[in-house]
Amino acid sequence: MDVEEYRQRGKELVDFIADYLTGIRARRVFPAVQPGYMRPMVPDEAPQEGESFQDIFEDFQRIVLPGVTHWQSPHMHAYFPALNSYASLLGDMLADSINCLGFTWASSPACTELEMIVMDWLAKMIGLPTTFMHSSKDSKGGGVIQTTASEATFISLMAGRTEAIRTNKAAHPNLNASEINARLVAYCSDQAHSSVEKAGLIGLVRMHYLESDYETLGINGETLSQALKLDREAGLIPFWVCATLGTTGSCSFDNLKELGQVCLKENLWLHVDAAYAGSAFICPEFRHWLEGVEMANSIAFNPSKWLMVHFDCTAMWVQDAGALHRTFNVDPLYLQHENSGMAIDYMHWQIALSKRFRALKLWFVLRSFGVTGLQEHIRKGVRLAARFEAMVASDTRFEIPAKRHLGMVVFRLRGDNELTETLLKRVNSSGKIHCVPASLKGRYVIRFTITSPQTTVEDICTDFHFIKETARAILANEELKDIPMAPARKVPLGETRLRNSHFGTSLLLANSPMSPKIVNGSFAAIFDSNELFKEFTRRLKLSEVDENSPAVVRRRLKGMVMCGKQFSLDSRMDVVSTMNLQEKEKTESDSDSQKSLPCMPESPEQENSSN
C-alpha cells in the first residue's frame, strides 16, 4: 500500500468508523457466534503475496465484525464502560503515526513531558493533594500512565514490598529478604477486584481478604485494625492495603479515611483502586469518597473506562516516586533540591521498558470536552442509572440488594438465585442487551452499568421493558409469580466462599478474588439451563460410567473444556452447538429463535446439587 492508497483508504475508514459508531444502536450487542467460529473462515497461513486492502477490509467486515462484542453500544451494560470518543480516536491516530517509544526523556521528550503535564491536570481535576503532582515544588511524587489498573495494583504492591523489605531489614538485621517476604501480608476487601489477588500471587505475598460490611459492602478501619492485630500476633508482617473505591460487584466504597488513618499509624503502604469510580471524582459532589487520599501512597483509576479515552490508559499517582525507582532497579541518592519542570525517565515507573505516547489521546479528550463537558457526561450516566434504579424499584418482582452508586445498578428477581440467573441468560442470549452477573454475599445479581454517552432514557426504557417481559415469561413458566422477599440474613465470608461454587462460573465472579479458580468468560451468563443435559451426557457417553458418581461427571465435564490447553469454559458452547445443529437437522421445523439457542447446564456442580 502506497501513501496515495493510504490517503484514500484512511478517509474511507474515517467514514466507516463514523457510520459504525453512530449506527451501533442497531447492532446486536453480543455477537451470535460460537467458539472456533473464525478458524474455518480464514486460511491456515499468512498469504505469500500481499493482498489488496479491499480484500482485507471486506474480510474484516465479513469475519471480524460479526464476532465483536460492541462495547460502544448504548445497550452495553456489562462489565464497566470502556469508551472511546472522536477526540480520543484522533489523538491516537497521531500517536500511532509518530510511534515513538517513551522510556526515557530523550527517547521522545514530548512524550514524557506531555504525560507529566496531563497527569498533573488530571490530578487537579479529581482533587488530589499537590504531593501527587510533578509540578509541585515540595513533591517527590507524580503521575504516570500505566497500561491497566491490574498493572498499577501490581506495581503498587511491588513498591510496598520493596519498602517493607527495606524497613524490616533495618529493624530486624537477623532476617534476610526472603524471610521477610515469606512473612509479608497484604490486605484488601472480599469485594476487591481479582487483579489484587493476582498481584499477590505474582508477588509471592499472602493476601488477607477482609470481610466487607453486609450492608455497605465496604471495609472500614476497625476491620483492618483487628486483622492487623491478629496477623502481627501470628508473626506476620503487614505491609500493604488496597482500598477499593467502586467495587466491581456493586460499586461499593471502602472507608478510605479510616483505612488511611490505620495505615498511617501502622506504617503500611496504602493503595487506592478507583478504576471505575475515579472518573466520577471530576465532579465535586462525588469526591467525598476520596476523603483521606492524602494518606494514600498510590492511587489509580482508568480514564479508559468512563472518561472516553480509549483503552489502554490507566492514570496512576504516587507520593514518593523513589519507591518505584527502588523497585525497578534504581537506587537514587537523596538530596534536597527544587526540581520543578525537569525531566524524568518513565522506564523506572513501570514494568515494561517502553511505553506508547498515550498522553496525546488523554490531552485531546481533556481539551476537547473541557472539565465541564466531562462532568456533564459523568452526571448524565449517573442520572440514567438513577432512572433505571427507579424503574426496577417500582416493580415488586425485583429487588435491589445493594445501594446504587454512580452509574451502576445491581438488581435481582426476588427469590432463589436460579431465577435471576435464568433471567440474565435469557436476556443476554437475545443479543439485545449485554449484562454480566456478580455474587454479593451469596446473592446472585445482575449488574447493569450505564456505559455509552449515546445511551438515552428511551434506550434504558426499552432495555427494562425487555428485562421485565423476559422475567414475566420466566415467572409464568415456573409458576412462581408471588415470590416472598429474600431474607436479608447475614452470610459470613466462609459461607460466601462455599456458596460461590453454586453460581457457576461467570466472568464477574472471576473478577472477584473469592470466586472459583476456574472461570468462564460468559457462557454461564448467556445460555439457559438443563434442557439438553440428558442428551449431552449421552453424547459424552456418560451413560457408560456410574451416574451416581458426581465426581466422575464433574471431571468429565471440566476435563472436556479444561484439558491440557486450558480452554475457556466457553468452549462448551462448541460442543453444545454441534449437538444443536444435529438436533435441528432432525427436526427442521422449529422456527422459534429462542429455542434454537443451545442450552446446557453451565456448571456440573449445579446439576449435581439438584440431584
Added chain:
Amino acid sequence: MDVEEYRQRGKELVDFIADYLTGIRARRVFPAVQPGYMRPMVPDEAPQEGESFQDIFEDFQRIVLPGVTHWQSPHMHAYFPALNSYASLLGDMLADSINCLGFTWASSPACTELEMIVMDWLAKMIGLPTTFMHSSKDSKGGGVIQTTASEATFISLMAGRTEAIRTNKAAHPNLNASEINARLVAYCSDQAHSSVEKAGLIGLVRMHYLESDYETLGINGETLSQALKLDREAGLIPFWVCATLGTTGSCSFDNLKELGQVCLKENLWLHVDAAYAGSAFICPEFRHWLEGVEMANSIAFNPSKWLMVHFDCTAMWVQDAGALHRTFNVDPLYLQHENSGMAIDYMHWQIALSKRFRALKLWFVLRSFGVTGLQEHIRKGVRLAARFEAMVASDTRFEIPAKRHLGMVVFRLRGDNELTETLLKRVNSSGKIHCVPASLKGRYVIRFTITSPQTTVEDICTDFHFIKETARAILANEELKDIPMAPARKVPLGETRLRNSHFGTSLLLANSPMSPKIVNGSFAAIFDSNELFKEFTRRLKLSEVDENSPAVVRRRLKGMVMCGKQFSLDSRMDVVSTMNLQEKEKTESDSDSQKSLPCMPESPEQENSSN
C-alpha cells in the same frame, strides 16, 4: 466534537499523517528541546470549557511535534526499529473504534480468535514447531500478544518460577515455597537486555550473568553447564535460562541449540528473547539461529520493532499454557481431549486482566505485505547495514569491534573510548542523525541500526559522510590522526563492570544489565564535554566544599538530578541550558550553533577519574 466534525478532521489527519511520514526525511531526527521545555507553553490546568479541534491541533504542531524524536525517520539509527506502516495504522484505527477489551473469549470473541489465528500464522512464518501453535491437535501451547518484550520475559520467569516451586515442593517436601524461592537462580548472558535483570528484581529471584564469549558475544552450553554445577554445589536451585537472539549491544546470538540441550537435561525453563532478531526469522536464511527452539519453553519477539506493526505488539509463544495458568490463578484439571479450534481466555496468559485488539493491526500487516513483502523489507535493511559496514571498514580510522549481524553495525574510532564518545555526541547534537552507544567488553561503540523502510543507499551515504567529517574534525582538533589499532585484550566480566562507570550513563548502557543503576536517557550521548564544568561547579557553590573530596562532588551532582523525585539525568541539561542562556546574554555575539549547545560532563565519576 460531533460526528460530522470527526469526519472532516479525521480525513484532514489522514492527509497530515501521510505528509508527516513522507516528509519525515527533512525533519531533525532528534528534537532541539531541553527538559522542561513544554511546561511554560501550556496552561497549569485543563480548560474548563471544551476547546476547538483547530486550537488543539495547532498546539499539537506548535508544542508537541517539535519535541518528538522521530522514530520513523530514515536517519533514525538509535535503539532498535519501532516502525509503523499504513496497513498497521489502518488496522489500529478500526481496533480503536471498536475498543473492545479481550480478557475472555466472550468479552469479544473476534478479539481472542483472531489473535489465536495470527499468532499461528506468525509461528509458521518464523518456523516454530507446531507445539507452539494453537491449531495443532497435540499441542498444549500457543501464542499470545503481550505488551512488551519486558513483560514477556517477566511472565516467562514467573511461569518458570511457578513450575520450579511446584517441582521442588514435590521433590523436597521439607522446603516451603519461600525457602525454595530464596534459593532459585536464573541465568542470562552479560549481554542480555536490562529487562531480564528487572524481571529478576521484581520476581525476587537472583540472576546469574554468564560471561559471553569475547569474540561472538554469545553464551554457549559449556558456560551454562559450569555455572549450573557451581550453583548447585552452593545449594542454589537453577530454574530458568534466558537465551538472547540478537542482543541490544551488538546483535549477538547465544547458542540456542547448546543451551537447549543443557536446559532439557537439567529440567530448566528456557526462554528465548529474540525481541529484535525475531522478525528476521521470517527469512529462511536467518533461521539457523533458531535451531534448538523446540527445546525452549517460551519465545518472544517484537513485530512492533522490525515488522512494521506499530507499538505495542510483542509476539510470545509457550509450549505449555498450563504453566501460565498456574502462575496467574487457575489450577486446571487435566484430561486427554482434542480441542482444536476452541476458545481460550487470554486473561490467564498475561499480567493484566484486559487487552487491546492488537491482532487486527498485525493481521492487516501480514496480509497487506504478504510473507514475500515482509521478507523483502527485512532483506533490504540487512543489505543496507552490510553496505554501511563496508563503508566503515574502508576507512582505517574506524574499527568494527563486533561482527555485524542483520541490520545493525557497531563501530568506533580506533583509540580511546573518549574519541568515539565525542564523535557520537557531536553527531547526535546536530539532530541530523540519531544513534546510541553501547559498551562491548570495555569498548565504547556507536550502534548504527537501519530502521525505516524509507532509508535508501543515499541516506546512509549521507549519514556516513557526516560521521566521517565529524570524526575528521575531532581527530584534527586533537591531533590524533594516526591512531594505532586498539588492542583486542580480553576483558573479564568483573573488569567490564568496573569499566562501565567510565562510560557515563547512556541509555543503551541502561538496557544492559551490567550498566550503572543510575541511567541517563541520552544526555551523555548528545552533549559534548567539560567546557562549562568550572562555571557549572561555581554555580553549584561547589567552591564552598572541599573539592578534594570526590564523594562530596559526586553527591552534589547526583543529588541535583536524582533528588527525591528521581529526575532523569537529562535534567542536568536544564541547569546547563540556564547557564548557557546567561552566557549568551553576556556575549550575544556567538552565532555558532554548535557552540550554543550546552556542554557539561555527562558523569561526575568521569570528571573524578580524570583528576
